[in-house]
Amino acid sequence: MSILAPTTSIADAFSQLLGGDLPFRFTAYDGSSAGPADAEFGLDLLNERGLSYVVTAPGDLGLARAYVSGDLDILGSHPGDPYTALMHIKGNSEGLKFRAPSPAEAVALLRTIGLSHLKPPPIPAQEHAPRWRRLMEGFLHSPERDAEVIHHHYDVSNRFYEMVLGPSMTYTCACFPTAAASLEEAQFHKYDLVCRKLDLQPGQRLLDVGCGWGGMVRHAVKYYGVSAIGVTLSAEQASWAQQRIKEDGLDDRAEVRHLDYRHVVEGDFDAVSSIGLTEHIGVANYPAYFGFLRDKLKPHGRILNHSITRQHNRKQSTGAFIDRYVFPDGELTGSGRIITEMQDAGLEVQHEENLRMHYAMTLAGWNRNLVENWDACVAEVGEATAKVWGLYIAGSRMGFETNEIQLHQVLATKTPADGSTTFPLRPTWLG
Structure with a gap:
């Protein structure tokens, strides 16, 4: 896979790091997009805070933070029932897996997104403390x-x-x-x-x-x-x-x-x-x-x-x-x-x-x-x-x-x- 160019867009970086063709539409606030234009479902990254959530907590936690905070939309579904969209994305994502960028790719990606996005935004109020912090505060499964x-x-x-x-x-x-x-x-x-x-x-x-x-x-x-x-x-x-x-x-x-x-x-x-x-x-x-x-x-x-x-x-x-x-x-x-x-x-x-x-x-x-x-x-x-x-x-x-x-x-x-x-x-x- 080619090294990410310094001018790589957010959507290009997203799709390249997933390592395959997206089965859904991904759009970002910088105007970039990836995946089929006629896809029934998609993800829309709305702003820089959402990008910071995704970058600083890769995986489901970062995506959840962005979604809960209103910085990421699941397109083609109601927020009360995103089941169909999630099943479509999951069922058609075989072979897609986030891969860690090489050092050269990481430098290119940082130039694209900006160093400022490596600072985690405040976590949503609905989020509980991480397990390691809870362990420091008391015994697991004590009555309290x-x-x-x-x-x-x-x-x-x-x-x-x-x-x-x-x-x-x-x-x-x-x-x-x-x-x-x-x-x-x-x-x-x-x-x-x-x-x-x-x-x-x-x-x-x-x-x-x-x-x-x-x-x-x-x-x-x-x-x-x-x-x-x-x-x-x-x-x-x-x-x-x-x-x-x-x-x-x-x-x-x-x-x-x-x-x-x-x-x-x-x-x-x-x-x-x-x-x-x-x-x-x-x-x-x-x-x-x-x-x-x-x-x-x-x-x-x-x-x-x-x-x-x-x-x-x-x-x-x-x-x-x-x-x-x-x-x-x-x-x-x-x-x-x-x-x-x-x-x-x-x-x-x-x-x-x-x-x-x-x-x-x-x-x-x-x-x-x-x-x-x-x-x-x-x-x-x-x-x-x-x-x-x-x-x-x-x-x-x-x-x-x-x-x-x-x-x-x-x-x-x-x-x-x-x-x-x-x-x-x-x-x-x-x-």
Whole structure:
């Protein structure tokens, strides 16, 4: 490949460093462009600040900073749902990979962009501190640290979540009974599936850790006659859930507390549900986590763990954009690792299933809600935060559809040392 000339334009430098023909249109504020003129989708770099973001943080983080700040546009898509554009770019970029410039190319590139662009602009307000700085400020996954990162993500605005998640206020993977089912029907079906897997019976006691806005708690109490305690580190979630429980007339048997699950003092629960919490725990803390939940169960009690996983069993961080903008300190691993840790904690795994494509469908529903309520969402949280959510939801949908991430439910029992069991010969929830 030829060395970048001193007069190289921004678009020429961009395309050359990617090492191939662009499958999308790239335009820059200096008037330069690259890629097919009739491309359906494209990237438009609007100003010098955007260039500085991209240059000083190569990869998805720099692009995200420029996009969130309004310095980079994704052409051909709505900011509430850039999924189609991102899938087109990803699906047609085989062979394209950013390569580091040679020393001579780097000199030529610096002449093109100017040394001033090597000074990073202030990071967007929506961005969390880098992981290394968070490590300096406290122990990873301490109660105080977990409370802060949960606040960062979940205490955005209950009204915003109502518009994006829909009436169920459920921020976890739904389970679609049919492809034609609505998002609300699928969320109802998910909660009902968990209740049936846990074999909940009237008069039993349920603990729901990481309970969000109390959807599982309310469903189990209303339709299965149990008493339930839910705990969440989000004050906004707990407040919303307690109000909804009162409105539904369930406050004699249902409670949601603003509390770390590690501080639950009650025990002897018939069942424990953990829906979307394991992603925040940290892989190194799995033994303590599953051991704690095991100890909250009666003998023969059931536990259902529902969590996002990798397609492999290696520990892997969530990536720069997700870690800095969405789930600080999040870690994912495979279902095999989760099953192993549950077994090593003394739980007998009875069943597991992968709901990967159900999560892709769930995310598509959230993107539609965000688009339909875009103006109101922007008015509620600001355009930058709304754009973070559109990008995050669409990117996550891509991850599930391309099998980079999965969603597994694992059902286990606290089987006594003598091996006695009350688990049926065949699963009852399969009908």
